[in-house]
Every structure is written in structure tokens, then in C-alpha cells.
Amino acid sequence: MDFLRPQTWPEALARKAERPAAVPIAGGTDVMVEVNFDRRRPEALLDLTRIPELTGWERDERAIRIGANVTYTRVIEELGAELPGLAMASRTVGSPQIRNRGTIAGNLGAASPAGDAHPILLALGASxxxxxxxxxxxxxxxxxxxxxxxxSLAPDELIRAVHVPLSPGPQQFSKIGTRNAMVIAVCSFALALDVPARRVGTGIGSAAPTPRRAVAAEDYVSGALPWESRDPIPDGVGARFGELVAQTASPIDDVRGSAAYRRHALAVLARRNLAWAWKEYQCA
Amino acid sequence: MTKPLTSTSRAGGVGESPVRPDGPLKVKGEFAYSSDLWIDGMLWGATLRSPHPRARITGVDIGPALAIAGVRAVLTHADVPGDKFYGIDQRDQPVLAIDEVRYQGEPVALVAADHPEAARRALNSIEVHYEVLEPIFDAHKALFDPTSEHVHPGTNLVRHQPVRQGDPDDPAVRAQCAVVIARDYEVGIQDQAFLGPESGLAIPSEDGGIELYVATQWLHNDLAQIAPCLRLPQEKVRMTMAGVGGAFGGREDLSMQIHVAMLALHTGKPVKMVYHREESFFGHVHRHPAVMHYEHGASADGKLVFVKAQIALDGGGFASTTPAVVANAASLGVGPYEVPHVKIDAYGAYTNNPPCGAMRGFGAVQACFAYESQMDAVAEALGMSPWRLRQINAVSEGSTLPTGQVIDSPVPLSEMLDDLVAMPLPPSEEFDLRRMPGGVSNTTHGEGVRRGVGYGVGIKNICFSEGFDDYSTARVRLEMIGGEPAALVHTAAAEVGQGLVTLKAQIARTELGIERVTIAPADSRVGNAGSSSASRQSYMTGGAVKEACAAVRQRVIELAGAPADAQLVGGKVVTALGEVVAQLADVLGDTAIEETREYRHRPTERMNPLTGQGNSHVQFALCVHRAVVDVDVELGLVRVVELAAVQDVGKIMNLLSLEGQIHGGTAQGLGLAVMEEIQVANGKVLNPSFTDYLIPTILDMPPMRLKILENADPHAPYGLRGAGEPPTLSSTPAIVAAIRQATGLALKRVPIRPEHLTGTLAS
Structure with missing residues (x-):
């Protein structure tokens, strides 16, 4: 296995173009587990940790562009106020040691349906x-x-950054695990209120082959909420929203949980996330 | 090469809590574990394992593996130099599978190579031809269905142990009962989950023998199994304890010991072997899963009238310690309660499931979950508080167990429960997400959360039971070093993290009245110490060190011409009245005084095979727990808010170590209650990793309130009572009882999963 260590971003892109089978590695919290368990033996690893272009984040009026080497710890510490949902998701990742190394871009690169960052990126319409x-x-x-x-990356493409919209509204993220820390999601759910657009965004994790939005649930609840009056959520709306979210999932039975539990839990999480976000909106 | 673990702490006798010599090294990551062993020129060993839980081997082709560059040896059962079978109780386990594999992960072939990658490639190139057979995976069927196939020729029964006292089926007995509760219970497979993988180093020596550096719980029992398989006399197999990264019973059986030695003898080179994490789950035995049926009858005033129980323990493919686990489940099957009429049948089965053997609590854990669940059910049916019902039936000194054994040392269970109930409940807390079920995963802000409180009681036998010749050996040497009296304590006892190294030095300081004590590395150049199991080392090796010190002291006193009742205090020989007779320096001069002693506990008896009667146990230890839990009843998530415990240890030898044992044992019981399970389907393990075999984190294990009692056992050294296992028994049922109270659910199985609490189990 070759270990490629480009010093600059153009050099990294060139290497990836030459050797599309090279697997990019930053924190290594996913890749090294796969290598150590002998599940994967890539012909080369492309180490991105030396590339200065990837280590920062920047803001414009609509979004924050998070460089591919920004760790979960930095998201929590530096972006917690502006990207509360992503920070909540980051707090549920692994242990402090893992959060000090792992990155949002790495979560995307692994594209596991259980990746903790995915649901809120979907709910916020990140790119x-x-x-x-x-x-x-x-x-x-x-x-x-x-x-x-x-x-959907092409073989010669690398993730340079993630663009996360600055959402004008409350955000929530919840994850089910069978212990109270350091656990892979049994299922997870994220919700974001886009107040000016009167839209609710959602993301479901670990309950389908890919992370996915619950579009029917979004359509329903966006129309059912009393945005103007900021009144309490009408009776039955939370439960119906939960049902629609659960119906959108296509979970399986596995060692981490049953399909029936995942559906059930998603309905509960969706209802609770909506209530918490709405309460924050009412108080804003 | 491994550095010996030695203690040169200068202060701290019995009852104090000196810093453990291995502590700072372990905290700083500098401690050398068995997986850190290294010697120049060594080869790397690796093991090919069966992917099938049950199959016939029709052929093995090692040719392609031998052809790989850097591969020095590929060995199969044909290369085992001596006996082809080993085992801790019965020699039923092949060193390498011969014509059949009986569990997934059973070793089939070995490789030694210059580099671990070459060894790994070689494993993939060995061609094993299997004729796959349908695994036998239902222990109940394996035992009781006469049409079941057999794992070993002739039988699936490892041991059946009945216990008979009175007659629970007598209608007159039944007529005394106001309530009869009959329920089924299940315990899943728990793993020891030690962090140090099975590993070690074998170095061939010039005399044709071998030096073995391994992490084990019992050097001499390993030796007795290894030597015949290598066809070497025991004196040519020289064993040294390597750094043990946790054990909990999982290192009682052999893992890679014979294999690494075979590779070293075959190649003539040092060989290192380290299991990887996933392999480790297949490399050691687990806690027996259990299926249990219990029936309790009690009178209207809460007195137990009878208990009937059938306990089926699944031992997997080989016997391991299943016979002794069955005996514990049977003899302790009603718990620490007086019951006039008892009928227990405990069974150990062979199946093609993962092999099971020793784990902290050893048969007593499974029964404890069932009998404590029954006690709660009886209390509820009678409208009584659960702790009051336990007090009404509690054993005390002088009580007779269903085996006929009279408890002849303090077991103040009723008083312990008084102490437990009197402890304050945790105060209500400010909202903090980290203290909600689900923690920072943000699943509830209080919605659906209900609190429950539960109690659990357990009784564990200490030391080896049933007539086993249980002893430990200690050698103590006293001499002047650099003008100061110093002792060297040498035993073969395994420091597995419990603090034995510290304790041995404490005993030597107290008994010899000196400060400077060095603990020699454990090895086979000193006599058998027995296993670091059954909570027995403080009692047994502690007892041996105490006796060896007493023998050394006796000789010093004789040399000094002092009265026979003189003591050694502060480096001086002192009369009973405190008069200084001589300085140790003057008495010893240039001579070293060395004494070796074996220490035995009182003899025990085998259980009667038909009635279970007999004084089968040495000592009994009790722990009681109160659990407070918060359950999110909608999501089925649990947070244990607090665990309180009362334990009687006879004598606090080292408070810090002892509290560590109670905390750790409690945490392991918490794991069994709510998360720890090796999931198996058709004999195959589904979650062999710490990603999916979950053990409690700091956010799962709550703070504890402890009360530790010291009612001395007159038969034991210092009056001490083994302490490591009892907390593991009682914390599980206490937590389950608390979850039952919060949810109103019956909960017959541990570990409890969110699916059990939300009615969403897979169909």
C-alpha cells in the first residue's frame, strides 16, 4: 500500500487524477478501522493532513464553507453558535479523541448510512x-x-469543503444508541426550520440504504404549522409528522436494532425535534 | 524484552492504600503488556480459524501458504508434538482441529512468518475443505430432545447437578403457599471484554525446551496443559507472566499458548503472537448464556416455602469450566435465602455456539438474575416491599443452605439491607442533557422519562469448591540491601489488574515490620499459586505470603535469641512488651533468610451427584445493590442514575483497590443489565468488535454510594472475604428491578434492549 503525502491542494488533485483508486485520508477514524479489520486494502492512501487549504472555514452572508480537514471538535468549539445542528451532531460522534481527528468531509467520504453529520446536512440543504x-x-x-x-464523487474528485447554509431558524439533531455515549447510530434524525421560507427541513440517518430527507413529512408539516401566529403546534400535527417520517424510512433488522424499533424511534424523535424547535421559534 | 513488574514502594502495610506499582505506568501508557513483547529476529504467528460453527474437515492443503515469501512454518494437528487435546477440566479440546470443527473460530492451522502481513496472506492461502453441517445451537433442545444430534459422541450433557431438600411437589408444602410465581428467564452471552488481546512470546532454548511469556490467570495450570501437548517435561517449559490487560475469567482457558510454543519449537526461532480485536472475540470463552425456569412459593407473611428451578447453561463446543459453573448455579441457585423445600436441576450443555467458561461471577450471576427477579415478583404479589421480603428470608450466620452446608461465618444480609435502604436517594438534579437517557445524543429533554428504584442481592462462593486441592505458594526472602532490611516476595500468582502485587507487598511490610519490599515477576520457578479467579487471591496467595513471612520471622527471632512471641517492628526485633531485642541489621548480617510456604484453605466436599448435598464451598460473600434509573419509556433508553452498594469484606486490606473492585464489578453487572451481549445466530457471532459489543462508558456508569462492612471470617487470613465477584452479581438484578418499576414491564431477559421496552422486537 502506497502512502501519498501531497503538500498542496493542486498536488493532491493531481495525485488523485493519476491514481483514482487512492483513498483519501484525513483523521483516519473510518479508513484505518477498515484497514485494521482487513476489510479494505486500498492500493494507496492519499494523506490530506498537510494541505493548508483544507484546514480553515470561512463565512459569507448565506453559508459557512467548512474545509475538509476541519474536525468535529472545531465545529463544536468554533461554529457551535452559527451551526447549532451540526454542532449537536458533532457532539454525538465517538469519543473526544475521535472528535479531535474525525472530519465532516470524512463522514461524507465514508458515506455510511449511519454517519452522524448526514441528517443535518440534508435538513439544511448543504452542499x-x-x-x-x-x-x-x-x-x-x-x-x-x-x-x-x-x-456521487467521480473517481478523480476530492472533497474540498462542505457549504452549510446559515439557517434562519432553530435546528435539532437526535441520535439513538444503546449506550449513552460513543455509539454508532441505531437511527438518527435532524430538523431545521427555515423561518423566512416557512419550510421545515429533515434528515433521517441509519434507517435506509442512504441518509435521506423525509420529503412528504416536510411538505405536510411546513403547511400545518402556525408560522404567523406562533401558536402552539396544533393537536395531532406532531404525531402525524412523526408517522410520515417513519414511513419514509426503510430500515432493516440488524445487530444494532430492529426495523420496527427504528421506525418507532424515528416517529418519536421527529415529534420531539419538532416540538423543541417550535418552542425555540415561539420564544425567539 | 519484557521488564519484570516490581514493586519497591516503601510505605503501606495491611489496611493502607499505597500507590500500586503498575498504576502510574498503566495510566501513562508505559506499562508493557503481553502484546508489547519484542525480541530481535522474532517471527509472527497467526491462527487460521474455522468460519463454520460445525463442519467436517475433509482436507487441508498448506502448500500454497508455504510457498509465500517470508513464511517459515504452516502447522496443522499432525504437527502437534504430543497430546492432541487439552482442557482446563476435561482434555476434550484439540490443539488444532482434527476432523471436525465445533465452533466458529476454532483453530485449524498455524502460520509463522517474518512479518504479520505475510502471516496473514499465508492464512488466506491455506485451503481447508469443509463439509458443512447443521449446527446444534439450541441448548434446551440439545439437552432434552432425544432426537438431537450430538456435538461430541454420545452426549450433549456436560454436567447435571441436582439439589434436593424437602419436597416442593408435596401438596402439603404447596398448601402453605399464599402465592406461587412461575416464570422463565434468559441471560445472553456476556464477554469479559478485556482490552489486552491474547498475546505472548515463545523463545526456544538450547536444551530443547521453551521460554513462554504469556498473559494468563494461572501459570501452573497452563503449564500442566501445555507440556504434554509439546511432549516436554514441565521443567523444560519455563513460563513467565507477561503484562495482563484484563482477564475476568477469560484467560483461565488456554488460547495461543501451545500454538506459539509449537511454532517456536518448529522454527527454532522466537515467535510472537497477538490476536487482533475481532479474533479475540473468538479466542476466549464467554459467560454462559442461560435459559431458566423458576417457581417460587411463599406464605402470606412472606416466608419462602419452596423454590424449584431448572437452569440450562450453554457451554458451547467444549467443556471448559462448565462443570464447575453448573455446580455454582445449582448450589447458589436460590440465593442467600432460607428455603425449606428446594428442587434445583442445573445442566451444562454442549452446543456449536461460542464456547463458554469462566467469567466473573461464574454461574452465580445467571441464577442471581433469576432468583432476584422472582423475589421481586413474590414481593409484588404479596404487596410487600422488595427489601423487606428479602430480609424476612435472609440467611445469617448459622443458616443452612439447600446443600446442607451451614454458613459458619458472618453473613449479615438483613443488616446490610437496612444500611442500603437507609442511604439517601439521589437528589433531584438541574436539567443537563448529559444526565438524560441518551445523553448528549439529545433524545429527550424529559419527555417520557420515568424513574425507578430496584434492589438486588447476591451470594458468591469464594475460592475453589467441591474438594479441589486449592492452595497457593509464596517464597519470601529477607536480607540487608544497602544497609536496609528488604524483602523479596515471589509467587506465581497473576496480577490481572486487581491489585495483588500491591497487596502482597502490604502483607510483607506488616508481617516483617520493614518498608522495602520487592515483588518478583510471577513465573513457574516458584510453586503453584492457583488461579486469579473465584475472588481467591487475597485469601490464598495473601495467606501464603503471610505464612511465608511468619516462617521468615520465626527464623529471625530464633537467630536473635528473642522470645518466641517477639515481633518485627520498624526494622527491629521487639518483645511482646515492646522491648527492643536487636536490630534486624545486626541479626541478619550478610545472611539471607528465605522460606517457602504453601497455604491451603479448609477442605471442601463434592456435591452429592443426586442430591447436591455437601459442604462444597469454603467461604460466602454477599453484596447488595440499590439501583436508581431513569427510563425514557417511549424510546426505551435507560440511564442508571445511581448505584448504591453494601458489601461485607471481612477486612479492608486496601480500600482504594477494594473500591475499584466494587465499582468495576458493578459496572460489569450494569453492562449485562442493559447492553453487553455477544449476539449469535445459527452458531455465528454477529458482533465481534467493540463497535457493536458495547460496554459501559463513563456516561453510562453513575457515581456510587458504598458502605463496606468488616465482619471478620475467623477461618480466613486477616478475616478477609474475597471481594471481586459479588458486586457483579447483584448490580444486574437491581438495575432490572428499577427498570421494571419505571416501566411496569415483566422483563425476563438480560441484557434489556430498547426493543424490549417498546415492544418492537424483530419478528
């Missing part, structure tokens, strides 16, 4: 900045995940 020697493109999160551990 992935993919680049190759051929150029740069923005892939909406909803188009990024195409199958179990498969994404």
Missing part, C-alpha cells in the same frame, strides 16, 4: 464542494448519497 483537475462543482447533499457507503 459538497467537489474538485478535480477538471474543475470544481457543488453537489447538493440530497444528491450526494447514492447507496450504502457510496457517494
Amino acid at each position: 459538497v464542494e467537489a474538485e478535480s483537475v477538471r474543475g470544481t462543482r457543488l453537489i447538493p447533499a440530497v444528491e450526494f448519497y447514492v447507496g450504502v457507503k457510496r457517494h
Whole structure:
């Protein structure tokens, strides 16, 4: 296995173009587990940790562009106020040691249906900045995940950054695990209120071959909420929203949980997330 | 090469809590575990394992593996130099599978190579031809269905142990009962989940023998199994304890010991072997899963009238310690309660499930979950508080167990429950997400959360039971070093993290009245110490060190010409009245005084095979727990808010170590209650990793309130009572009882999963 260590972003893109089978590695919290368990023996690893272009984040009026090497710990510490949902999701990742190394871009690169960052990226309508020697493109999160551990990057593309919209409204994220920390999601759910657009965004994790939005649930609840009056959520709306979210999932039975439990839990989480976000909106 | 673990702490006798010599090294990551062993020129060993739980081997082709560059040896059962079978109780386990595999992960072939990657490639190139057979995976069927196939020729029964006292089926007995509760219970497979994988180093020596550096719980029992398989006399197999990264019973059986030695003898080179994490789940035995049926009858005033129980323990493919686990489940099957009429039948089965053997609590854990669940059910049916019902039936000193054994040392269970109930309940807390079920995963802000409180009681036998010749050996040497009296304590006892190294030095300081004590590395150049199991090392090796010190002291006193009742205090020989007779320095001069002693506990008896009667146990230890839990009843998520415990240890030898044992044992019981299970389907393990075999984190294990009692056992050294296992028994049923109270559900199985609490089990 070759270990490629580009020093600059253009060099990394060139390497990836030469050797599309090279697996990019930053924190290594996914890749090294796979290598150590002998589940994967890539012909080369492309180490991105030396590339200065990837280590920062920047803000414009609509979004924050998070460089591919920004860790979960930095998201929590530096972006917690502006991206509360992503920070909540980041807090549920692994242990402090894992959060100190793991990155949002790595979560995207692994594209596991159980990745903790995915649901809120879907709920917020984030996009992935993919680049190759051929150029740069923005892939909406909803188009990024195409199958179990498969994404829509071309073989020569690398993730340069993630663009997360600055949402004008409350955000929530919840994850079910069978212990109270350091656990892979049995299922997870994220919700974001886009107040000016009167829209509710959602994301479901670990309950389908890919992370996915619950579009029917979004359509229903966006129309059912009393946005103008800021009154309490009408009776039955939360429960119906939960049902629609659960129906959108297509979970399986596995060692982490049953399909029936995942559906049940998603309905509860959706209802609770909506109530928490709405309460915050009412108080704002 | 491994550095010996030695203690040169200068202060701290019995009853104090000196810093453990291995503590700072372990905290700083500098401790050398068995997986850190290294010697120049060594080869790497690896094991090919069966992917099938049950199959006939029709052929093995090692040719392609031998052809790989860097591969030095590929061995199969044909290469085992001596006996082809080993085992801790019965020699029923092949060193390498011969014509059949009986569990997934059973070793089939070995490789030694220059590099671990070459070894791994070689494993993939060995061609094993299997004729796959339908696994036998239902223990109940394996035992009781006469049409079941057999795992070993002739039988699936490892041991059946009945216990008979009175007659629970007598209508006159039944007529005394106001309530009769009959329920089924299940315990899943728990793993020891030690962090140090099975590993070690074998170095061939010039005399044709072998030096073995391994992490084990019992050097001499390993040796007795290894030597015949290598066809070497025991003196040519020189064993040294390597750093043990946790054990909990999982290192009682052999893992890679014979294999690494075979590779070293075959290649003439040092060989290192380290299991990887996933392999480790297949490399050691687990806690027996149990299916149990219990029936309790009690009178209207809460007195137990009878208990009937059938306990089926699944031992997997080989016997391991199943016979002794069955005996514990049977003899302790009603718990620490007086019951006039008892009929227990405990069975150990062979199946093609993962092999099971020793784990902290050893048969007593499974029964405890069932009998404590029954006690709660009886209390509820009678409208009584659960702790009051337990007090009404509690054993005390002088009580007779269903085996006929009279408890002849303090077991103040009723008083312990008084102490437990008197402890304050945790105060209500400010909202903090980390203290909600689900923690920072943000699943509830209080919605659906209900609190429950539950109690659990357990009784565990300490030391080896049933007539086993149980002893430990200690050698103590006293001499002047650099003008100061110093002792060297040498035993073969395994420090598995419990603090034995510290304790041995404490005993030597107290008995010899000196400060400077060095603990020699454990090895086979000193006599058998027995296993670091059954909560027995403080009692047994502690007892041996105490006796060896007493023998050394006796000789010093004789040399000094002092009265026979003189003591050694502060480096001086002192009369009983405190008069200084001599300085140790003057008495010893240039001579070293060395004494070796074996220490035995009182003899025990085998259980009668038909009635279970007999004084089968040495000592009994009790722990009681109160659990407070918050359950999100909508999501089925649990947070244990607090665990309180009362334990009687006879004598606090080292408070810090002892509290660590109670905390740790309690945490392991918490794991069994709510998360720890090796999931198996058709004999195959589904979750062999710490990603999916979950053990409690700091956010799962709550703070504890402890009360530790010291009612001395007159038969034991210092009056001490083994302490490591009892907390593991009682914390599980206490937590389950609390969850039952919060949810109103019956909950017959541990670990409890969210599906059990929300009615969403897979169909």
C-alpha cells in the first residue's frame, strides 16, 4: 500500500487524477478501522493532513464553507453558535479523541448510512464542494448519497469543503444508541426550520440504504404549522409528522436494532425535534 | 524484552492504600503488556480459524501458504508434538482441529512468518475443505430432545447437578403457599471484554525446551496443559507472566499458548503472537448464556416455602469450566435465602455456539438474575416491599443452605439491607442533557422519562469448591540491601489488574515490620499459586505470603535469641512488651533468610451427584445493590442514575483497590443489565468488535454510594472475604428491578434492549 503525502491542494488533485483508486485520508477514524479489520486494502492512501487549504472555514452572508480537514471538535468549539445542528451532531460522534481527528468531509467520504453529520446536512440543504483537475462543482447533499457507503464523487474528485447554509431558524439533531455515549447510530434524525421560507427541513440517518430527507413529512408539516401566529403546534400535527417520517424510512433488522424499533424511534424523535424547535421559534 | 513488574514502594502495610506499582505506568501508557513483547529476529504467528460453527474437515492443503515469501512454518494437528487435546477440566479440546470443527473460530492451522502481513496472506492461502453441517445451537433442545444430534459422541450433557431438600411437589408444602410465581428467564452471552488481546512470546532454548511469556490467570495450570501437548517435561517449559490487560475469567482457558510454543519449537526461532480485536472475540470463552425456569412459593407473611428451578447453561463446543459453573448455579441457585423445600436441576450443555467458561461471577450471576427477579415478583404479589421480603428470608450466620452446608461465618444480609435502604436517594438534579437517557445524543429533554428504584442481592462462593486441592505458594526472602532490611516476595500468582502485587507487598511490610519490599515477576520457578479467579487471591496467595513471612520471622527471632512471641517492628526485633531485642541489621548480617510456604484453605466436599448435598464451598460473600434509573419509556433508553452498594469484606486490606473492585464489578453487572451481549445466530457471532459489543462508558456508569462492612471470617487470613465477584452479581438484578418499576414491564431477559421496552422486537 502506497502512502501519498501531497503538500498542496493542486498536488493532491493531481495525485488523485493519476491514481483514482487512492483513498483519501484525513483523521483516519473510518479508513484505518477498515484497514485494521482487513476489510479494505486500498492500493494507496492519499494523506490530506498537510494541505493548508483544507484546514480553515470561512463565512459569507448565506453559508459557512467548512474545509475538509476541519474536525468535529472545531465545529463544536468554533461554529457551535452559527451551526447549532451540526454542532449537536458533532457532539454525538465517538469519543473526544475521535472528535479531535474525525472530519465532516470524512463522514461524507465514508458515506455510511449511519454517519452522524448526514441528517443535518440534508435538513439544511448543504452542499459538497467537489474538485478535480477538471474543475470544481457543488453537489447538493440530497444528491450526494447514492447507496450504502457510496457517494456521487467521480473517481478523480476530492472533497474540498462542505457549504452549510446559515439557517434562519432553530435546528435539532437526535441520535439513538444503546449506550449513552460513543455509539454508532441505531437511527438518527435532524430538523431545521427555515423561518423566512416557512419550510421545515429533515434528515433521517441509519434507517435506509442512504441518509435521506423525509420529503412528504416536510411538505405536510411546513403547511400545518402556525408560522404567523406562533401558536402552539396544533393537536395531532406532531404525531402525524412523526408517522410520515417513519414511513419514509426503510430500515432493516440488524445487530444494532430492529426495523420496527427504528421506525418507532424515528416517529418519536421527529415529534420531539419538532416540538423543541417550535418552542425555540415561539420564544425567539 | 519484557521488564519484570516490581514493586519497591516503601510505605503501606495491611489496611493502607499505597500507590500500586503498575498504576502510574498503566495510566501513562508505559506499562508493557503481553502484546508489547519484542525480541530481535522474532517471527509472527497467526491462527487460521474455522468460519463454520460445525463442519467436517475433509482436507487441508498448506502448500500454497508455504510457498509465500517470508513464511517459515504452516502447522496443522499432525504437527502437534504430543497430546492432541487439552482442557482446563476435561482434555476434550484439540490443539488444532482434527476432523471436525465445533465452533466458529476454532483453530485449524498455524502460520509463522517474518512479518504479520505475510502471516496473514499465508492464512488466506491455506485451503481447508469443509463439509458443512447443521449446527446444534439450541441448548434446551440439545439437552432434552432425544432426537438431537450430538456435538461430541454420545452426549450433549456436560454436567447435571441436582439439589434436593424437602419436597416442593408435596401438596402439603404447596398448601402453605399464599402465592406461587412461575416464570422463565434468559441471560445472553456476556464477554469479559478485556482490552489486552491474547498475546505472548515463545523463545526456544538450547536444551530443547521453551521460554513462554504469556498473559494468563494461572501459570501452573497452563503449564500442566501445555507440556504434554509439546511432549516436554514441565521443567523444560519455563513460563513467565507477561503484562495482563484484563482477564475476568477469560484467560483461565488456554488460547495461543501451545500454538506459539509449537511454532517456536518448529522454527527454532522466537515467535510472537497477538490476536487482533475481532479474533479475540473468538479466542476466549464467554459467560454462559442461560435459559431458566423458576417457581417460587411463599406464605402470606412472606416466608419462602419452596423454590424449584431448572437452569440450562450453554457451554458451547467444549467443556471448559462448565462443570464447575453448573455446580455454582445449582448450589447458589436460590440465593442467600432460607428455603425449606428446594428442587434445583442445573445442566451444562454442549452446543456449536461460542464456547463458554469462566467469567466473573461464574454461574452465580445467571441464577442471581433469576432468583432476584422472582423475589421481586413474590414481593409484588404479596404487596410487600422488595427489601423487606428479602430480609424476612435472609440467611445469617448459622443458616443452612439447600446443600446442607451451614454458613459458619458472618453473613449479615438483613443488616446490610437496612444500611442500603437507609442511604439517601439521589437528589433531584438541574436539567443537563448529559444526565438524560441518551445523553448528549439529545433524545429527550424529559419527555417520557420515568424513574425507578430496584434492589438486588447476591451470594458468591469464594475460592475453589467441591474438594479441589486449592492452595497457593509464596517464597519470601529477607536480607540487608544497602544497609536496609528488604524483602523479596515471589509467587506465581497473576496480577490481572486487581491489585495483588500491591497487596502482597502490604502483607510483607506488616508481617516483617520493614518498608522495602520487592515483588518478583510471577513465573513457574516458584510453586503453584492457583488461579486469579473465584475472588481467591487475597485469601490464598495473601495467606501464603503471610505464612511465608511468619516462617521468615520465626527464623529471625530464633537467630536473635528473642522470645518466641517477639515481633518485627520498624526494622527491629521487639518483645511482646515492646522491648527492643536487636536490630534486624545486626541479626541478619550478610545472611539471607528465605522460606517457602504453601497455604491451603479448609477442605471442601463434592456435591452429592443426586442430591447436591455437601459442604462444597469454603467461604460466602454477599453484596447488595440499590439501583436508581431513569427510563425514557417511549424510546426505551435507560440511564442508571445511581448505584448504591453494601458489601461485607471481612477486612479492608486496601480500600482504594477494594473500591475499584466494587465499582468495576458493578459496572460489569450494569453492562449485562442493559447492553453487553455477544449476539449469535445459527452458531455465528454477529458482533465481534467493540463497535457493536458495547460496554459501559463513563456516561453510562453513575457515581456510587458504598458502605463496606468488616465482619471478620475467623477461618480466613486477616478475616478477609474475597471481594471481586459479588458486586457483579447483584448490580444486574437491581438495575432490572428499577427498570421494571419505571416501566411496569415483566422483563425476563438480560441484557434489556430498547426493543424490549417498546415492544418492537424483530419478528
